Amino acid sequence: xxxxxxxxxxxxxxxxNDKSIKCEQNLGxxxxxxxKQDSKKFLKIMFSYNNxxxxxxxxxxxxxxxxxxxxxxxxxxxxxxxxxxSAVYFCASSQTQGDTQYFGPGTRLTVL
Amino acid sequence: ExxxxxxxxxxxxxxxxxxxxxxxxxxxxxxGLFWYRQDPGKGPEFLxxxxxxxxxxxxxxxxxxxxxxxxxxxxxxxxPEDSATYLCAVRGGTSYGKLTFGQGTILTVHP
Numbered sequence: 520x521x522x523x524x525x526x527x528x529x530x531x532x533x534x535x536n537d538k539s540i541k542c543e544q545n546l547g548x549x550x551x552x553x554x555k556q557d558s559k560k561f562l563k564i565m566f567s568y569n570n571x572x573x574x575x576x577x578x579x580x581x582x583x584x585x586x587x588x589x590x591x592x593x594x595x596x597x598x599x600x601x602x603x604x605s606a607v608y609f610c611a612s613s614q615t616q617g618d619t620q621y622f623g624p625g626t627r628l629t630v631l
Numbered sequence: 632e633x634x635x636x637x638x639x640x641x642x643x644x645x646x647x648x649x650x651x652x653x654x655x656x657x658x659x660x661x662x663g664l665f666w667y668r669q670d671p672g673k674g675p676e677f678l679x680x681x682x683x684x685x686x687x688x689x690x691x692x693x694x695x696x697x698x699x700x701x702x703x704x705x706x707x708x709x710x711p712e713d714s715a716t717y718l719c720a721v722r723g724g725t726s727y728g729k730l731t732f733g734q735g736t737i738l739t740v741h742p
Contacts, residue, residue, distance in 0.1 A: 523674075550728060560716065562675070562732040574727050609674055616728035617662060622674035 522546050523623035525610050531629045532600055540595045540626045542610030550574075551593040552611040552620060553585060562609065568593055569616055597628075605630045633658045633723045637733035644709055644740050652704040652717055652736045660724025664702050666695050667718040669735070675718055678704075709740045 567575035667675035681697040
């Protein structure tokens with residue numbers, strides 16, 4: 520009965536490739552988020568969707584594009600991967616925009 | 632811009648040795664201060680939400696308190712299983728739900 524799940528858990532790829540990370544929540548929440556955790560463990564918001572509508576779009580390169588096919592899913596597509604994209608990416612969800620956020624297990628992306 | 636600073640960066644305790652972690656913040660219109668626990672290789676696990684100065688919440692050996700400028704996470708008689716990184720985050724009034732995190736405190740409890 521996983522609440523917020525992400526696939527894959529690990530992703531190793533070459534510079535220049537395009538990759539996607541998928542996120543699903545079975546909590547019935549309206550709002551979903553993508554965070555990036557760098558090597559110093561700082562968690563920074565990237566995007567947020569509320570009822571499939573983009574509501575937070577932080578200063579993130581255009582190579583990153585979120586897509587929400589429905590309320591339960593929020594995917595992250597990354598084009599032309601760069602070395603600096605290596606990090607752990609976390610998906611989270613909350614009942615509404617202001618409620619407690621619950622995080623997925625993370626996807627460790629390594630760009631070689 | 633909302634800011635969160637946690638101290639110390641790392642804390643080593645002996646089992647049973649109580650201590651506190653600090654989270655200092657600046658935010659425009661606090662809409663919640665959140666504490667999470669993160670184990671290596673896992674996602675942050677929610678612990679507490681505090682909304683107003685003077686509020687306190689407890690869970691097992693953990694107690695979170697809030698003032699207008701900072702929050703403390705008190706750990707009473709810690710056990711080795713309390714070892715983790717503890718993250719503090721704030722949500723401001725115009726953030727649309729965005730959380731601003733501190734860098735975390737790595738807690739190690741030795742048996």
